[in-house]
Amino acid sequence: MVLVDTSVWIDYFRGRPTPEADRLDVFLGTEIVGIGDLMLAEVLEGLASERDFNRARRFLDGLQLVDIGGRDVAVQAARNHRYLRSIGISVRKTIDTLIATRCIADQHPLLYSDRDFDPFVRHLRLVAA
Numbered sequence: 209m210v211l212v213d214t215s216v217w218i219d220y221f222r223g224r225p226t227p228e229a230d231r232l233d234v235f236l237g238t239e240i241v242g243i244g245d246l247m248l249a250e251v252l253e254g255l256a257s258e259r260d261f262n263r264a265r266r267f268l269d270g271l272q273l274v275d276i277g278g279r280d281v282a283v284q285a286a287r288n289h290r291y292l293r294s295i296g297i298s299v300r301k302t303i304d305t306l307i308a309t310r311c312i313a314d315q316h317p318l319l320y321s322d323r324d325f326d327p328f329v330r331h332l333r334l335v336a337a
Contacts, residue, residue: 209240209272210337213312213320214250216242221251228321231337233321242272244310246303276310285309288332297327308334309321 212232219229219287235241243251248268285305292299299305301324308328311318317337318325328334 209242209274209316210235211242211244211274211316211318212247212337213307213318213322214247214254215322216319217251218254219321221255221260222270226321228319232319235337240272242274242316243268244274244276244307246276246307248273250269250303264310269336274310274314274316276306281306281310281313284313288312288328292327295331297331299327300324308332311335 212235216226216232217230218224220232227301232241251268252261252265254263272295285302285308288309289299289302289305304322304324305328308318308325310316312328312332315335317335319337325334325336329336
């Protein structure tokens with residue numbers, strides 16, 4: 209299963225022709241695509257109209273839902289954050305640390321366009337999709 213970050217879903221729903229949105233379009237026809245509960249909230253809260261909200265929700269309800277948090281992931285996310293900080297990398301968002309850590313723990317590749325995930329790929333074995 210490929211987990212898809214909010215950064216890609218936003219471009220996809222807005223019809224932006226990015227390499228990641230194009231890759232998502234391919235994955236939707238060839239792979240099991242998942243969305244984390246936290247990403248689901250982020251995507252839906254960013255939709256302006258009720259019509260867009262309902263349309264996106266129906267579409268996203270058809271995907272595999274992954275619970276991002278939990279005690280073990282929270283503790284490991286803190287460890288990952290501390291490690292990156294110890295090598296001089298500032299992680300800007302806790303939610304990204306949680307998402308990356310869940311993907312690492314469950315060996316899910318992550319499709320993203322948010323550069324904040326790059327250190328997790330370089331230093332912590334996150335697999336970029």
